Amino acid sequence: MIKLQIPATSANLGAGFDALGLALTYYNYVNMEEADGIFIKSLDGTPIPEDEHNLVYESAKTLFEICGRPFKGLSIEQINNIPMARGLGSSSACIIAGLFGANTLMGNPLGLDDLVNLSAQIEGHPDNTAPALLGGIVTAVFDGREVHWVKQEVFTTLKFVVVIPDFELKTEKARACLPTEISHKDAVFNLSRAALFSASLLTGKYQNLRTAVNDKLHQPYRMELIPHGNDVFETAYSLGAYAAYLSGAGPSLMAIVDADNEFFCGKMKFALEKLGLKNWKVHELHIDNTGTKLL
Numbered sequence: 001m002i003k004l005q006i007p008a009t010s011a012n013l014g015a016g017f018d019a020l021g022l023a024l025t026y027y028n029y030v031n032m033e034e035a036d037g038i039f040i041k042s043l044d045g046t047p048i049p050e051d052e053h054n055l056v057y058e059s060a061k062t063l064f065e066i067c068g069r070p071f072k073g074l075s076i077e078q079i080n081n082i083p084m085a086r087g088l089g090s091s092s093a094c095i096i097a098g099l100f101g102a103n104t105l106m107g108n109p110l111g112l113d114d115l116v117n118l119s120a121q122i123e124g125h126p127d128n129t130a131p132a133l134l135g136g137i138v139t140a141v142f143d144g145r146e147v148h149w150v151k152q153e154v155f156t157t158l159k160f161v162v163v164i165p166d167f168e169l170k171t172e173k174a175r176a177c178l179p180t181e182i183s184h185k186d187a188v189f190n191l192s193r194a195a196l197f198s199a200s201l202l203t204g205k206y207q208n209l210r211t212a213v214n215d216k217l218h219q220p221y222r223m224e225l226i227p228h229g230n231d232v233f234e235t236a237y238s239l240g241a242y243a244a245y246l247s248g249a250g251p252s253l254m255a256i257v258d259a260d261n262e263f264f265c266g267k268m269k270f271a272l273e274k275l276g277l278k279n280w281k282v283h284e285l286h287i288d289n290t291g292t293k294l295l
């Protein structure tokens, strides 16, 4: 039985729609071994598909087939800490667990590039799958065939404080509300900010991050689907966050906060209660530079 740890991920990072993503210190765990049939169990009570529609299973089976290896079935145990449909890369974590797990069980016939490409093909975009596999902050371009990517480790004490609403927002719905065209001016607005984000994060110029997370491609449309989302952004800035952005397709909202901002989480929870959002969760996370690993 192999044991895997797979990180949650936060994609887009404001302006880097479908291109930027980073891994976080918040993990799913998957145990996997070959078996005669399908044996899938949730170890933490999270409801998951226990048949061939389980995403970890499906992804693993795909890899066995691609490699032309005989496949009889799998025994899979999952601990799903990453909440589903909340903008924290839960489906990418399952895809990566399946691909990485199957590759390990077969003796690693495929390399990292293959896994990055396949996972992006399954998910449709690379900005959660690539950092879930690789860790750090990943810049990725999926040209429809393959992913051109760079992983950079981030050595920072910054806190990534995620506010998780008590409702789901499916990525398909959050993509369906986006415009099909934007102006040249808005394209320049976004590409300049996406570039500014990674350069600023990596060089410690955190004062730039508030400008860098502004975006005209997705956040203005998706925020309409998140009641109180703008209140959370305002609260984050009033509590001294460097930046606040919609994590992935949402509905989770991320605040980037200085390590010295000691009571940010407690103050955010208090503010959420005042807004009547006592079921929303707040977690203080950091960047995971490792990505998926065998335990």
Ligand code: HSE
Pocket: 011, 012, 017, 018, 019, 125, 127, 128, 171, 174, 175, 218, 248, 249
């Ligand atoms: N880049 C993707 C999106 C991430 O914003 O739709 C969510 O899976």
